[in-house]
Amino acid sequence: MKRDITTPPSYWYSDSAEDDRGARVMEALRSYRAAEMDMRRRTQTSMSMGENELRVLRHLTRACAAGREVTPIDLARHLGVSTASITALLDRLERSGHLERRRHPSDRRKILVSSTGHADVEMRDTLASMHARMMQATRGMSDSEAEAVTSFLHRMQCAVADVCHSAGTDCCAIATRPASPTTTTRLLPTGAAAPEVAA
Template identity: 30%
Template sequence: MEVDPLTVDWSPEQTATMQALRDWAVSFTELNQHLAAWMNLPGSDANALGQIIWAAEDGQPLTPADLARQIGMTSGATTVLLNRLETAGHIRRSREHTDRRRVTLRPEPGAREQARAFLAEAGAEIAATLQDTGTAELRQVIAFLQRITGASAAANKRLQNRAAGHRRAAAAAARPDRPESR
């Protein structure tokens, strides 16, 4: 189903949902800024460190490419950021796969403990809200967020493919015509 988001008639509930999602994203970004101050890091470094810690806690450690995609940085900029975090003692890179070229990002225990201390301080209201919400409601929220995340992922993939096509076309257009063989 193709929908033009700018011309469709949205219900008040749909509009309120999008506004609430935006408000959560803004609030989460602000929490990340507090984490950055807590750990005396630039915001981008705190965001990356948070992603690395969450992934490790979830048993799904990130690669540098995964992290670059999640934080919206180029691989080169991500490498510079990871060098800073590693030099500061917040992360380590390891080669723990059979393919030794694959690097895994792991938080160092000290960084993990600093982040836990921050969450204990900053996450009290969020934890209380989650604890006060019934299982059925949480399951509905999870299902909805999974669908909206899937829709966002599909849009991102479509836009990445479109951008790659534009880059290929621009590169082809920039090549000088080769003389035809005689």
């Protein structure tokens, strides 16, 4: 099969038209992921923060908008780190004026964590224009197009997280079909590394 010269060769997929489409989608996902990682690095540099510190502030911002209380234990679970690590991280963010900790009004054993006005303004100034550009990219999509993209991304999230495979279900796939007997699969060359997945 003649492959579009703009599509990089893959040793991971077959020569079927369906896998050719899939390979183009995976390449687009890899390109998006690279651009997103660059954006995250720029944001971290601009705010002089690490990835986990930004994740804490984003989590606190969403929790505040939803009216949810957040404790240090909640944040440790969200990041998948120890309570000692989250305490050190919260200490840094408190010293920089990005969050505050206070006793729970009715349960004095609990500590509540919230972002400060300073953090909210800095996050908005740093990310607002980028979020506006991302939302603009969704303008003009029909309901069916939005549903198709959303459904696809959910399936990819499930596939990358290995949730359905571990559970023995097929939730991340539209259908599981055996390869066509006429399909020629390109095998990974001896000594070659497996291609990077879009994750």
